[in-house]
């Protein structure tokens with residue numbers, strides 16, 4: 148049974164009128180309050196540079212809250228009660244003046260102070276330095292920072308150093324929102340609570356693994372940020388590598404933050420470096436051109452609003468990743484992620500090896516390997532593809548492939564699947580770091596991605612084109628086909 152944190156919290160939300168706060172953070176805090184998971188006396192100080200008095204800020208936050216909360220869980224009484232907790236403070240984050248106001252809000256309070264920096268990454272270091280000088284910021288204070296943590300290893304180290312100048316690592320909560328998704332956490336339960344899988348989870352039993360994180364959206368509205376990052380930095384360095392770690396890591400000795408994070412770091416350190424001679428065969432970068440999405444025509448990446456027509460930034464990446472350790476030697480992890488793909492779908496497919504000796508119809512031999520399909524979003528659930536005898540007297544010993552299926556929305560029909568940010572905010576308030584990324588994880592991930600990108604730029608290849616609404620460049624199909632495999636399509 149989940150309980151509210153034992154102590155009340157004062158949450159200072161920097162960037163409170165921005166996109167992330169409006170779409171994710173306020174709705175998540177509202178849901179927590181509605182579920183009785185905000186401790187009595189917990190408060191939120193919304194900080195932004197816009198000029199509002201308390202009433203107009205609350206009205207604005209309420210309107211946005213309603214807009215971004217499903218109608219089935221929005222009600223006036225809960226919203227009014229939640230907004231009682233919220234105050235507003237106008238603040239120019241970049242200058243020291245003004246930060247003193249925050250002392251007044253905290254004065255005489257014992258509640259745990261949480262600083263949530265929902266601001267552009269360039270502002271983080273400045274805010275941390277200003278806030279570090281305030282008396283209200285002490286060793287109990289927690290700071291929450293969003294990705295991206297840097298643009299590469301040196302910039303990530305620099306930002307981490309600036310955080311470390313004010314906070315101990317145990318006070319820093321780096322968000323990768325994929326870790327807050329129920330189905331991503333479920334990977335830990337699936338792997339380590341079921342000996343059936345735990346005992347089969349290695350190169351003796353698994354031939355290869357696929358991870359797909361597909362999005363149907365394009366880059367409209369945030370071209371500036373995205374073009375300087377690309378899909379590799381925006382998605383692979385964070386979400387995809389985190390998924391890979393959870394799938395590949397050894398069993399932690401317990402569920403504590405450091406036990407889990409120690410195991411993830413071992414995987415990041417064991418990733419086979421992507422050298423320049425591997426880039427051709429192990430990496431495909433793509434960029435979408437005009438096509439269609441949801442039955443409507445959509446522009447190409449270079450025609451999006453604000454686009455630099457000569458950009459060579461990738462919107463699609465497919466990679467063959469290898470992990471150099473005993474458990475995974477010889478087992479490729481094929482990962483792909485892209486914008487403007489045919490649908491939004493994140494899933495993992497574990498392909499098991501066939502039985503050592505096959506005795507059925509030779510024509511059906513290609514069926515003879517089990518697959519575990521883990522659907523992360525949407526339609527969350529899992530299916531284990533197994534082989535059974537086809538029914539009927541005339542079928543002999545013909546085999547049939549079918550799923551053992553678990554769809555979470557049907558199996559746990561009464562439960563709403565909480566948004567990742569609800570879980571993450573709750574864990575910050577409780578002071579649990581297991582769903583947050585430790586400094587060394589981020590830095591090892593950057594080291595690997597930096598080398599890959601450097602080798603890729605050295606070979607000078609431009610991203611390959613793919614039409615919006617398709618599954619990326621054909622080269623990504625060729626990449627798996629060279630190994631005698633193909634991407635699993637559930638359709």
Ligand code: BG6
Pocket residue numbers: 362381382
């Ligand atoms: C963000 C990326 O971290 O994750 C976005 O910056 C991406 O580019 C988003 O669209 C995807 O998140 P989700 O939860 O919708 O899969």
